[in-house]
Amino acid sequence: MISAESLRESSRLLSEARRPLLAIHVAPDGDAIGSLLSMGWALLAQGKSPTLACQDALPLRFAFLPGFEKVVQEPPPGPYDLLIVLDCSDLSRIGQVDRAIGRDIPVLNIDHHVTNTRFGTVDLVAEDAVSTTHLLYHLFRHLHQPLDERIATCLLTGLVTDTRGFRTANVTPEVLRIAVELMEAGAPLTTITRNGLDRRPLAALRLWGAGLARLQSADGIVWTTLPLSVQQTIGHDGYGDAGLANLLISAEEAHVAVVFTEQPDGDIEVGFRAVPGFDVSRIALRLGGGGHALAAGCRVPGPLEKAQRQVLALLREDLARQREQSDGGRHPQPE
């Protein structure tokens, strides 16, 4: 998964740092937060003085994670001697946290996104890791960092949320074995799953209801829209699709699912999901976004109707090409 050299190089950068700044992406998810906090605890244990930053406030359902309250949105100006960027496919994903960075400090880039641009002084990047915390698990083993209950809890949170509870196609026996080890170190799987995956405001369920009521389906694509007015009526605007795309891809009729979420600024957030055999990172990347083969996203200009029409036309084309390329035109079938 990771080369011995990148582990050694990461280890060297970390050993030379005294005051590292740790940053994760805007709109942080469970893997980003779990990575940030577990790395923070490991660095503290090694006698460093880490600063943990995220431009956006962390979702409160992750407040059970040890160290949650230590994360700042606007880090003090430093000076820092190392920037550790976690779970970001490119550096711009950390948002305004970059204001705190001095010139010429080295960057340790730890990530598992297939679209990672290798922006680090050292890149600890592996696309076959199921989560960034999966990479950190291996880094901590390399560093002989003991996995206490706090670190184990944060690491397992990334494993669980990025695999949607061990549901993604990349979950191997090794991943489950790591989960066993982390549970035995004290990580509470049920609490992590409930808070990380199975807990949402009633308003999110109402938003899903509105989205499902507008469901459309054609050519293996299942999609829906969430107009801003609908979000505002429900009182759930500005929180994205609340996971609705994951629900849509569960339809037996879907090869690809898409949710178009109208933003307050008029842009349209587009969330793509695919079943194994299809790749939606291609179209997301082409439209200026990123992600994985089975889950990707981008942001396009509105209005909603136009964005929907254009993205679906591109998607249909791209899917037709994918079906042609795979096995001489035979459609890949959902498992």
Added chain:
Amino acid sequence: MISAESLRESSRLLSEARRPLLAIHVAPDGDAIGSLLSMGWALLAQGKSPTLACQDALPLRFAFLPGFEKVVQEPPPGPYDLLIVLDCSDLSRIGQVDRAIGRDIPVLNIDHHVTNTRFGTVDLVAEDAVSTTHLLYHLFRHLHQPLDERIATCLLTGLVTDTRGFRTANVTPEVLRIAVELMEAGAPLTTITRNGLDRRPLAALRLWGAGLARLQSADGIVWTTLPLSVQQTIGHDGYGDAGLANLLISAEEAHVAVVFTEQPDGDIEVGFRAVPGFDVSRIALRLGGGGHALAAGCRVPGPLEKAQRQVLALLREDLARQREQSDGGRHPQPE
């Protein structure tokens, strides 16, 4: 979990049988089907001639399971020398399959429901097993039955579906370790999860949309109704709530979730879910149904409005009593 004696007694019954009849409950789920098929393969490997029966047709999304096509709805009259009842809290749950049973044949009752009535000649029953296949895993180890790919696939299907993908509170490191062993024996976790949990007709999503549009919430209870007319308009009548209750209990506001599904015969199927700290098997049992603390169900007479009113009144009372009993009136909080 299971007493050595019940394992020995089960083993004795099995060794004496030549032509066992295996039966599971009506409206079979992944654990029932996984139990039936894994037990079938194990008995075949031991040179027996098992007959596998289920009154209702098996859902097609389980067609990937080896042996799926061998299950009959109306077993031939026999004679059989052992009835093995899997995943049933009482004998009536096997429905009309009981017509094929001769008098005086012994019954092996293998189940993990807290409401099991111990109806067997031998009862291999353990409430702390996460699934009936979890019990079978231990029985097979006791019998020195090798776990080939077919048996492993069927066993993992029960583990995955009854824990909703390792999400329930009873998932211990031991359960995940068994999952690792079954994956290493060839069980395809992703296929099992997708087919067992994450695959549903578009019509089921539309049904959820209709249910979510009618969502109500008060006193820690989140509930909705699925009138028959709504089910018929969508074209999804007769399939229950399609898992909607599991979705409702994800609401942060919910201690208990209830879905009232109107049946073609006018009865109302009531599905209960609870967060850890509450017990809905009590009310389900009181209303003639059964289940576990966190997931239970029953069937009550219609009409829908009246059933809803009466069940909610009883539930409110019961929840108030549970809150009183737990910790001197302090409400148990969702994790």
